[in-house]
Amino acid sequence: MKTDRKTIRVSSLSRVEGEGGFFIELRDDGTGDVKVSIHEAPRFFEAFLLGRSHADVPDFTARICGICPVAYQMSSVHAFEKIFGVPVERCIRDLRRLLYCAEWIESHALHIYLLNGPDFYRLESAWASKDYLPLLTKGLGFKKLGNDLLTALGGRSVHPVSVRVGGLTKAPTKKVLTPFLPRLERAYEESLAQILWAASLPFEDHAWETLWVSLVHDEEYPMNEGLMALSSGRTVPMDGFLEAVSEYQVAHSTALHAGLRESQRPEPYLVGPISRLNLNHERLPREILETLQSASVRLPIRNTRMAIVARSVELAYALYEASRIIKDYEAPQRPYTPYEPVRGEAVWVTEAPRGSLLHRYRVDEAGRVENCTIVPPTSQNLAHMEKDLRLFVGRHADRSLDWIRREAEKIIRGYDPCISCAVHVIRPA
Amino acid sequence: MRKARLGVFKFTSCDGCQLSLLNLEEELLAVVDLFDVAYFREATDKPLRGTFDLALVEGSVSTERQKEEILNIRDRARYLIAMGACATSGGLQALRNWASLSAYKARVYPSPENVHALSTSTPVSDHVYVDYELWGCPVTRNALSEVLVSFILEKKPALRGYSVCMECKRHGIPCLLVSQGAPCLGPVTRAGCEALCPALGKPCYGCFGPKDDANVESLLSRFRLMGLRSEECRALLDKMNTYAYRKVQGENRS
Numbered sequence: 001m002k003t004d005r006k007t008i009r010v011s012s013l014s015r016v017e018g019e020g021g022f023f024i025e026l027r028d029d030g031t032g033d034v035k036v037s038i039h040e041a042p043r044f045f046e047a048f049l050l051g052r053s054h055a056d057v058p059d060f061t062a063r064i065c066g067i068c069p070v071a072y073q074m075s076s077v078h079a080f081e082k083i084f085g086v087p088v089e090r091c092i093r094d095l096r097r098l099l100y101c102a103e104w105i106e107s108h109a110l111h112i113y114l115l116n117g118p119d120f121y122r123l124e125s126a127w128a129s130k131d132y133l134p135l136l137t138k139g140l141g142f143k144k145l146g147n148d149l150l151t152a153l154g155g156r157s158v159h160p161v162s163v164r165v166g167g168l169t170k171a172p173t174k175k176v177l178t179p180f181l182p183r184l185e186r187a188y189e190e191s192l193a194q195i196l197w198a199a200s201l202p203f204e205d206h207a208w209e210t211l212w213v214s215l216v217h218d219e220e221y222p223m224n225e226g227l228m229a230l231s232s233g234r235t236v237p238m239d240g241f242l243e244a245v246s247e248y249q250v251a252h253s254t255a256l257h258a259g260l261r262e263s264q265r266p267e268p269y270l271v272g273p274i275s276r277l278n279l280n281h282e283r284l285p286r287e288i289l290e291t292l293q294s295a296s297v298r299l300p301i302r303n304t305r306m307a308i309v310a311r312s313v314e315l316a317y318a319l320y321e322a323s324r325i326i327k328d329y330e331a332p333q334r335p336y337t338p339y340e341p342v343r344g345e346a347v348w349v350t351e352a353p354r355g356s357l358l359h360r361y362r363v364d365e366a367g368r369v370e371n372c373t374i375v376p377p378t379s380q381n382l383a384h385m386e387k388d389l390r391l392f393v394g395r396h397a398d399r400s401l402d403w404i405r406r407e408a409e410k411i412i413r414g415y416d417p418c419i420s421c422a423v424h425v426i427r428p429a
Numbered sequence: 430m431r432k433a434r435l436g437v438f439k440f441t442s443c444d445g446c447q448l449s450l451l452n453l454e455e456e457l458l459a460v461v462d463l464f465d466v467a468y469f470r471e472a473t474d475k476p477l478r479g480t481f482d483l484a485l486v487e488g489s490v491s492t493e494r495q496k497e498e499i500l501n502i503r504d505r506a507r508y509l510i511a512m513g514a515c516a517t518s519g520g521l522q523a524l525r526n527w528a529s530l531s532a533y534k535a536r537v538y539p540s541p542e543n544v545h546a547l548s549t550s551t552p553v554s555d556h557v558y559v560d561y562e563l564w565g566c567p568v569t570r571n572a573l574s575e576v577l578v579s580f581i582l583e584k585k586p587a588l589r590g591y592s593v594c595m596e597c598k599r600h601g602i603p604c605l606l607v608s609q610g611a612p613c614l615g616p617v618t619r620a621g622c623e624a625l626c627p628a629l630g631k632p633c634y635g636c637f638g639p640k641d642d643a644n645v646e647s648l649l650s651r652f653r654l655m656g657l658r659s660e661e662c663r664a665l666l667d668k669m670n671t672y673a674y675r676k677v678q679g680e681n682r683s
Contacts, residue, residue: 012470013470014470014471014472014473014474014475015470015471015472015473015474016471017444017471018439018444019439019470040441041440041441041491041492041495041546042534042537042538042544042546043441043491043520043521043522043550044522044525044533044534044536044537044546045521046536046537047525047528047532047533047536047537048521048522048524048525048528048533050536052664053664056664056668059634059668060521060668063443063445063520063521063566063669064443065443065444065445066442066443066444066445066446066447066448066449066567067444067445067448069443069445110448110451114451114472115471115472124473124474124475125466125469125472125473125474125475126472127458127461127466128473136458137458140454140455140457140458143451143452143454144454144455147452147454154629155625155626155628155629156567156569156622156625157452158445158446158448158449158452158567159445159566159567159636161625161626161629161631162629162631164631169626169629169630169631170629170630170631335630418444420442420443420444
């Protein structure tokens with residue numbers, strides 16, 4: 001009967017990238033039905049990439065997301081380098097990692113301080129209260145540093161232009177990068193203190209067993225290379241990951257949902273900072289781990305509300321790692337390795353700020369795209385977000401609708417969903 | 430004095446131009462001080478209410494619903510500015526204007542019948558009157574501040590309509606087209622990026638769209654003389670500003 005049900009419908013989520021909303025139906029038995037919906041208009045990237053030269057692809061896929069263009073460029077160039085067998089020099093590899101650090105800094109700072117932070121102070125925006133100004137200023141400072149570094153490496157911070165298959169169009173001189181060192185070191189010190197701040201925020205106690213997925217790497221915190229690891233302990237090579245996942249379309253969303261084939265039904269899993277931190281914390285510098293310890297944060301993080309803590313840890317790490325790379329940097333002889341395209345197919349995964357971003361391409365003998373698949377982090381997290389919300393609704397069905405709506409918005413925002421990205425998914429062939 | 434009400438709206442896009450607004454960083458604090466940021470979904474919870482003195486619109490019109498929405502926003506706005514390649518030229522997604530929508534849908538989605546989209550992606554100016562167009566993929570921070578400051582000072586923004594070539598000359602960058610025979614779109618592309626790509630050793634790929642009075646046809650015939658096939662020339666135009674370049678090319682031919 002209709003009167004036994006209460007519904008909450010939010011048609012346009014704020015402080016997230018892109019257009020999405022959610023719908024919650026509370027039944028009188030205390031259970032609820034939850035749908036996160038994507039209203040973002042489809043853009044059909046996987047269709048218009050067909051027939052294009054592989055050389056266009058990094059600049060095209062960057063346009064899927066203005067917040068994490070480097071991630072799209074990285075997953076695509078690595079996939080093509082694998083197909084063509086292009087060796088990439090060590091210092092170019094480092095420069096690309098530096099570029100990724102800059103994007104993590106910019107994107108994480110945006111989310112921590114401008115999008116998610118205001119939730120913990122009951123503010124409608126980062127500039128809604130004078131009391132929040134010190135945090136906003138701090139956030140803008142981190143963000144500017146990330147953007148300045150992106151600009152030094154790629155010409156501009158949104159859709160940088162220097163990434164190409166084989167390397168970079170131009171490598172910066174040591175002289176361009178060295179002046180960043182004092183700024184990075186100051187920011188790193190500050191970011192350690194900010195981990196304590198993030199850990200002190202009020203979180204609903206909500207520890208649960210869920211599936212984490214992230215790249216893992218023997219020597220470093222993962223960005224551009226590694227194996228895909230699942231929290232069950234299993235690792236799979238990048239090109240085996242699509243077989244471990246099934247994607248399905250649901251009627252309320254233009255994005256495909258993804259689940260792990262761990263059991264009979266696809267099991268929702270989590271990608272992003274929490275999963276990365278849980279599966280890779282041993283690769284972090286001791287100082288960051290000690291800060292976490294003094295903040296009484298225990299690893300692994302099982303409370304998905306605490307994403308802002310994991311993000312703050314990664315912000316600190318990206319600042320630390322950027323300094324390290326710049327200190328060791330020597331400009332390469334040539335910025336890229338020349339290559340000849342050959343026919344072939346490859347999958348590559350890199351760690352976008354929001355989680356694992358998978359690209360698969362098949363190209364013809366001239367290096368033109370014959371087929372492509374793009375699996376962004378947010379579409380992988382959609383099913384997990386819904387599960388998280390369902391558990392939440394189950395626990396709090398007696399609370400007021402207004403309270404549930406507000407909290408649900410915060411839960412979704414904690415995932416840093418990038419809805420502009422989320423629609424760009426294609427079924428595995 | 431009453432603060433001017435600023436609205437930031439998103440249509441079909443990557444969010445990069447809205448982000449450029451947030452990337453004003455130090456100046457962002459001045460923006461929120463000078464303007465009443467009355468609607469900006471990416472940054473505040475404020476619901477859509479009332480009218481706007483200035484509406485910044487990101488994104489192209491590519492669904493039935495958006496055709497209605499853009500009329501609604503125009504109706505509420507004293508000045509409407511189209512911001513970025515999607516809003517001024519339909520964006521990269523306007524590549525579907527030259528293809529079959531049903532084929533595109535079937536290729537990307539397992540259940541294409543659930544996907545609602547127009548067969549075209551078009552600039553805001555194809556739907557409503559636009560007071561000013563801010564080109565670029567993405568727009569630059571400088572151009573954004575120029576527009577916002579101009580609004581406060583009640584003057585016309587001083588943005589350039591000449592080509593990227595002028596910026597290369599000003600920065601002393603050797604011409605990639607002449608010295609390396611690289612297919613550079615600089616001669617037909619609007620300035621604004623400070624010759625970003627040529628400065629990094631890469632030919633211009635047309636982020637800022639056609640400059641005033643661009644002669645696209647003439648540049649393409651030069652490319653053909655250099656040995657490029659017609660479809661390669663076409664592919665050079667068919668990027669973020671495909672709709673605008675093809676339009677100009679059509680005019681050049683007639």
